[in-house]
Amino acid sequence: MLTFKTKLLSSLLLGIAFTTSAQNNTPIYLDVNKPIEERVENALSLMTTEEKVGLCHAQSKFSSMGVPRLGIPEVWTDDGPHGIREEVFWDEWSGAGWTNDYCTAFPALTCLAATFNPDLSLLYGKSIGEEARYRNKTVLLGPGVNIYRTPLNGRNFEYMGEDPYLASRLVVPYIEGVQSIGVAACVKHFALNNQEEWRGHINVSLSDRALYEIYLPAFKAAVQEGKAWSIMGSYNQLRGEHCCHNDLLLNKILKQDWNFDGVVISDWGGAHDTDQAVKNGLDLEMGTFTNGLTTNGKFPYSSYYLADPFLKGVKEGKYDIALLNDKARRILRMIFRTTMSANRPFGRFVSPEHSEAGRRIAREGIVLLKNEKQLLPIPVGKYNKIAVIGENATRSLVIGGGSSSLKVAYEVSPLAALTEKYGKDHIAYSLGYASGPSMYGREEPSKLNTDSLIAAAINVAKGADVVLFVGGLNKNHFQDCEGGDRKSLDLPFGQNKLIDALLKVNKNIAVVLLSGNAVAMPWVDKVPAIMQGWYLGSEAGHALTDVIAGDVNPSGKLPFSFPKKLEDNAAHSFGKLSYPGDSVNVWYKDDILVGYRWFDTKKIEPLFPFGFGLSYTSFAYSKPSADKTELATDGIVKITFTLTNSGKIDGAETAQLYVSKQKSVVTRAVKELKAFRKIFLKAGEIQVVTLEVPVRSFAFYNEAKHGWEVESGSYTLLLGSSSRDIKGKVEIHVK
Ligand code: GLC
DSSP states (O other), X not given: OOOHHHHHHHHHHHHHHHHHHSOSSOOGGGOTTSOHHHHHHHHHHHOOHHHHHHHTBBSSSSEEOOBGGXXXXXXXXXXXXXXXXXXXXXXXXXXXXXXXXXXXXXXXXXXHHHHTOHHHHHHHHHHHHXXXXXXXXXXXXXXBOOOOOOTTOTTGGGSOOSOHHHHHHHHHHHHHHHHTTTOEEEEEEETTOOOOTTTTTOEEEXXXXXXXXXISHHHHHHHHTSOOSEEEEOSSEETTEEGGGOIIIIIIIIIIISOOOSEEEOOTTOOOXXXXXXXXXXXXXXXXXXXXXXXXXXXXXXXXXXXXXXXXXXXXXXXXXXXXXXXXXHHHHHHHHTTTOTTOOOOXXXXXXXXXXXXXXXXXXXXXXXXXXXXXXXXXXXXXOEEEESGGGTSOOSSOSSTTOOOBSOOOOHHHHHHHHHOGGGEEEEOOOOOOOOOSSSOOOOOSOHHHHHHHHHHHHHTOSEEEEEEEOOSSTTSSOTTOOOSOSSOSTTHHHHHHHHHHHOSOEEEEEEOSSOOOOTTTTTOSEEEEEOOOGGGHHHHHHHHHTTSSOOOOOOSSOBOSSGGGSGGGGSOTTTTTOSSSEEEOTTTTOOTHHHHHHTTOOOSBOTTOOBOSSOEEEOOOEESOSEEOTTOEEEEEEEEEEOSSSOEEEEEEEEEEOSSOSSOOOSOEEEEEEEEEEOTTOEEEEEEEEEGGGGOEEETTTTEEEOOOEEEEEEEESSSSOEEEXXXXXXX
């Protein structure tokens, strides 16, 4: 086995040979004006086998080697989907205590999904891309687009909801934004990482229809439309093979069918076998012995599956050099697209523009779920005393949650912003409930006495004109946090008991939930106002206050359904084997009926439906009409209607179009989202809106033919302001 020193010496000798024989002009791979593919081939032709293998595995916790001898830079990756993670020690997960890496925290991706606004997704990608660029990262380890299958999944907050079409439309501009700044996006976790319970090995079984119609579309859009330069294999298994080296997922679907020309990066510790890693599509192995020091070698990373064992296999002829060259080409291509690109832009870090972007996304993602007695908005001066109750009004929500945790330059809490807005004489705060410190891998309940917390909160609420309860979940273990799932749908930390106690002394309560997941609401009929805020990032308090005070009219829509009780959810309707599985396997018995597809097909009333969100104004829809009602399979149908802002406040409404097929050769959901548009209207304004839907998007995946098929026959197109609030229908016929 070659030690690192001999490898270095041999490449230096080679290097000397190379420089003397080179012409005096720039070698092709260094010529920024040459096409990338020529530069890739030239670099590859100059590299030793050792150097090619060196590209394929980590050299530290978040970096991999380039080719020092040829001046090809290292690859630096960093989390995460919501902001640029702090620097950690070379071989460790723990922060290195640098002082130049306090970042901007952007809202969590469930909030971005709730905006239903692809323009904001582009803004998001550009903004976080600039922060990654400024921190000199080659790869941003995000966005995540795993489908919201169960409300218990600890990482739903990092993803874009339950509908593959919504996630597809929002992931593309995010990737385009990040990569426009010369940073590779790394869409994750490919694929079927829909729970954290036993995430490292759980083997997912599901039908091809569920795979292709529900769980792959957002990744396919990320690759084929977003042109993602890298993708992260997930920890779990699919049909018996780990997704970081899975022949079906990586070789057949990703690289062959989808023509992916980027890099497959393993999740940290997601690689388990050299043979499979070499042959089943893994290109860059990260985090295997996660502390990097498990082996006592001089250069412990050389014991990675794609390190010495791979090199040895190539030299012995066990592995075809073509497999190595393909991996090296992909990594070189990513390097030439980023750190060695001719026109790589410059980034910026913690800029006012990023704060403004974060605030805009947060404002547009907040969802108004209930607003009786016009309790909201609360204009400044309307009330003398506003009680603010709840730990989430003051607790930091950018830390914790696992790898997406951030060390931020600042974070405006709801209480700080409310006090700033209404004046400290009009705001009275009480903690109300306490959750304990945010720990990774275990929970540590608070030691505070809940009864005394409730008593104090009641005192404050009693004397107030209105109560703002700011609660929800947080990033503690077993809450919205990587590495574990929630244990129940209920609000934790005694919040329901607290809300009931507050209602006894004050009926004017607006409940603001900050979370990345649905929760049960036993008090839903007793409180006049409910607002779903997300993890809103550095500008959280400002965005929430903008909406509460009425400076901004809420326009968010739910990217996932809120069930009344857990058993109503599809994944939880087929026993333990369907979720969380038996610790070895999990069967997606809900199949294609995920989220509203389940609730609407099974006629189960959700607490709040997918696509639902109120406004401070009101909107009126005319009946929709289709430009044609007879279409060929490659046709496009245009649905036109007028939308009126029939209220007194400017606002935005997201019109949604669902497709339904009554008689079908296969089981189908009674409706599926196939188009949406967010329309901004001034008070009284009327707009004619046209939504275009390609007939091809009605296709189902034919398992017998292993391909997509558009059925002929009649379809109903449903125009709605949510999946349940259908404003009009149009029948069309496909020949
Ligand atoms: C974590 C996560 C992944 C993250 C990576 C690096 O385990 O699953 O999302 O990017 O490891 O922190």
